[in-house]
Amino acid sequence: QVQLVESGGGVVQPGGSLRLSCAASDFTFSTYGMQWVRQAPGKGLEWVAFIWNDATKKAYGDSVKGRFTISRDNSNDTLYLHMNSLRGEDTAVYYCARWGLSCSGDKCYLSAFDYWGQGTPVTVSS
Amino acid sequence: SYVLSQSPSMSVAPGETAKITCGANNIGRKSVHWYQQRPGQAPVLVVYDDSDRPSGIPERFSGSNSGNTATLTISRVEAGDEADYYCQLWDSSGDLVVFGGGTTLTVL
Numbered sequence: 363q364v365q366l367v368e369s370g371g372g373v374v375q376p377g378g379s380l381r382l383s384c385a386a387s388d389f390t391f392s393t394y395g396m397q398w399v400r401q402a403p404g405k406g407l408e409w410v411a412f413i414w415n416d417a418t419k420k421a422y423g424d425s426v427k428g429r430f431t432i433s434r435d436n437s438n439d440t441l442y443l444h445m446n447s448l449r450g451e452d453t454a455v456y457y458c459a460r461w462g463l464s465c466s467g468d469k470c471y472l473s474a475f476d477y478w479g480q481g482t483p484v485t486v487s488s
Numbered sequence: 489s490y491v492l493s494q495s496p497s498m499s500v501a502p503g504e505t506a507k508i509t510c511g512a513n514n515i516g517r518k519s520v521h522w523y524q525q526r527p528g529q530a531p532v533l534v535v536y537d538d539s540d541r542p543s544g545i546p547e548r549f550s551g552s553n554s555g556n557t558a559t560l561t562i563s564r565v566e567a568g569d570e571a572d573y574y575c576q577l578w579d580s581s582g583d584l585v586v587f588g589g590g591t592t593l594t595v596l
Contacts, residue, residue: 397585399531407523407531407574409585421583457530464537472578474521474536481530 364389364477366458371482378448378486384441384458384479391439392416395461397475398432398443400454400484408454411443412461425451448486455481490515490579492588499594500565508591510558510575518577520558522551525590526571534573535560562593570595 370382384396398410411422411432420432431444441458462476493511500506510520520538523531533542535551538558548563562569575588 399587406572406590407525407576407587409587412585419583421585423584459531462533462536464540473519474533474576475523475531476533476536476542478530478532 364460366460366477366479368456368458368479368482371456371484373485373487374448375488376449376486379444379446380448380484382443382445382456382458382482382484384443386439386441386460389460391434392436394463395472396432396434396441397459397461398441399457399459399475399478400452401457401481402451402454405454410456413441445484448484450486453484453486455483457481489582489584490518490577490586492575492577492586494573494575494588494591496589497592497594499596501596502565502567504565506562506565506569506593508560508562508573508593510560510588511556513556515556515558515577516554518553518579520551520553521576522549522560523574523576524569524571525574531574565593565595567595569593 365387367385395414397412413420413432429447433442458479459475460477462473463470464473522535524534525531534549538553539551550561572590574590
């Protein structure tokens with residue numbers, strides 16, 4: 363059973379930094395792209411960042427560009443989100459998700475986020 | 489870049505059919521995915537690539553996508569379907585992932 367377990371959330375002051383981790387298990391981590399998605403209290407889902415399976419491509423949402431960095435360690439099956447210059451509006455539950463693949467024959471393409479972790483809460487407050 | 493428009497809420501009686509829409513210009517050209525999120529829980533994928541269902545998702549959940557509207561249809565709605573539903577796509581030209589604002593489904 364695919365498992366994604368986030369950790370590293372907590373309370374941090376504005377301007378501070380935090381590193382989130384997402385430990386993956388029961389699938390070949392190095393085969394899959396990964397995502398970070400967040401949800402502010404009472405709000406909808408907001409995409410944060412993605413990284414390809416081999417880390418050759420990364421992309422970020424406009425609200426975090428230049429402050430957050432996504433990375434991965436395929437030898438330890440772990441995804442990271444380094445968050446700097448944190449603001450109150452970064453307060454949210456942060457989810458990691460696996461970027462699933464749809465395959466037809468020997469051709470596969472990126473599809474939906476097929477597995478999600480339970481999330482780790484981040485509160486930015488003085 | 490895409491902006492996905494969803495109605496904030498809808499209500500349906502048990503046993504009826506709920507149609508949740510996601511609108512954007514030429515969305516029919518993209519693959520759209522749908523997620524269910526119950527209160528206090530992580531999102532769960534219910535429809536991917538416009539109309540495919542992951543294993544374990546009831547056949548009551550179906551999807552379609554054409555023109556400017558993608559639709560998630562829930563047939564024979566049950567109390568347990570009460571949740572927020574989000575559409576999502578990947579805009580590969582801009583390397584952006586986009587979520588709709590979400591629709592809260594209330595079962596009367």
